[in-house]
Amino acid sequence: MTPEQLSQTIVDALSALVDRRELALTGGIPPEVRVERPKSKDHGDYATNIALQLARPAGLAPRDLAELLASELKASPAVASVEIAGPGFINITVDTAAQGEVARSIVEAGASYGASDALTGKRINLEFVSSNPTGPVHIGGARWAPVGDSLARIFSALGAEVSREYYFNDHGAQIDRFSRSLLAVARGQAPPEDGYVGDYVGEIAAKVVATEPHVLSLPDGEAQEVFRRVGVELMFAQIKQTLHSFGVDFDVFFHEQSLYDSGAIERAVARLTEMGNTYEADGALWLATKRYGDEKDRVLVRSSGAPAYIAGDCAYYLDKRERGFDLCVIMLGADHHGYVGRLMAMCQAFGDKPHENLEILIGQMVSLVRDGTPVRMAKRAGAVIFIDDLIEAIGVDGARYALVRYSSDSNVEIDIDVWTRASSDNPVYYVQYAHARLASILRNATQLGVVSVPDDFDPRLLSHDREGDLLRALAEFPRIVQTAAELREPHRLARYLEATASTFHKFYDNCRVLPHGSEEPADIHRARLLLVEATKIVVARGLGLLGVSAPERM
């Protein structure tokens, strides 16, 4: 009995009451009834507030409606008992056998447990990180790397066709500043006033000189061009390598420059003009974003004739849509929240629907603390924390998990000491340890010759409280995945895994799975082994959706 099945049981009960004219609902029967896990054990296995919600349309007092529904629900063999509490909550206790069936169905589903076809046929473009190629990926841009990648994995599990994309801003003045900075450092001069500083500038400059030894004898203009061409290429390579080692592989690295080379910019400008959403003023071409809710209109093509930055955004968006993506999601740091209005307006200027075709997610800032003092993050202030530093300090799994376990809505402070210190402080180990324990039990079972047979499994044997807790936790998994997708919040999955790991550890402490020493394997051992298999599937699957490894041993 999963929450979804119980929801259906309640809907069926409502239908039966309506069919027999014992109940009349003005708004009809709701297609879905929400079932929750009560916080208190006194409130049963599951609870629903449906009687409170339907009291008005039914023209009944909440408790009277609850009574009516309760007596109908009691007829279901999967329901052990029903109680009405408070203003009209219906608290349901599920039959042990029905509960135990969850273990069997998970093992039978295997790695596809939690997957669905909720998003089948949907094409989703996910753009994230998109850090400028003028330096390594810093921690701010890094937040979306594991979160965006995890979202991609979750959407895929629900059947969507997903593209992970990285937009390289390799066109524009910052590239000039970068190449001038490289040149200056290579010549041992002070970097330009508006240039980039940091150890990486020197490293890249040295690599350019190693590749093109003659560069230092060239005149300024030619030398800078070499630094621009080779330096940016090296930066691309380094960024890609970093992300790859972080387990984040993009399907498309999109170069802003390509939009200029292909004429895509002009086409986008022409399209926006066709739509009647541009006008000329002060010698420039403006995009009328204000009429679509932006705070003011934006320059699309400058009076010099050069397209403004937003022209690239427009062309890139148009390109994505023309490649057939129904939904484009752009993930930005809080320092870019000011772009939301203009990007949403741009979407409408193309005749698209905001929030349906374009969605923008804003992630609050991540700050790092070391020795109790904040680590500065501004890219041009030498003391920057890069994603490479974070990986080196706490490992790929730790870094991914540390960034993905918090809501993107909240400002997060990551204490490097905590995540590098004793592993028990680290939530990722807690979950991974549960997986390693599960794997260990399965190894020992093989050695002892204990085998679980899903076809010959008695679900009633899993009657211990801790077994029930674990079964209910496992049954929640598909809904957690679904919710994480709907809300674009992978952290829910991480929190779920921590809670489920805890539930498993408690089960492990109370319920011996394998026979002791000379004891003969019995049905209870085989039943619990099946539960262990089911739990391992869920934990492995959950970690997989977060892009974190599930170790067999620790």
Add this chain to the structure above:
RNA sequence: GCGCUCGUAGCUCAGUGGAUAGAGCAACGGACUUCUAAUCCGUCGGUCGAAGGUUCGAAUCCUUCCGGGCGCGCCA
């Protein structure tokens, strides 16, 4: 000044209108001859920033205020 966003235990954070607001860490006290003690059990810890409002019910929705972060260019 305008705008966006956040504010929950000593710290870091959960909580998509439900019941007595939760977890980890920190502090203190327990549990290993048995499937991994990277675990488990217990104790301690709260004016959900403040005040109003909406309703059967608000940490959650609305308004105002306070505090932190960020943004407001024919830069990218």
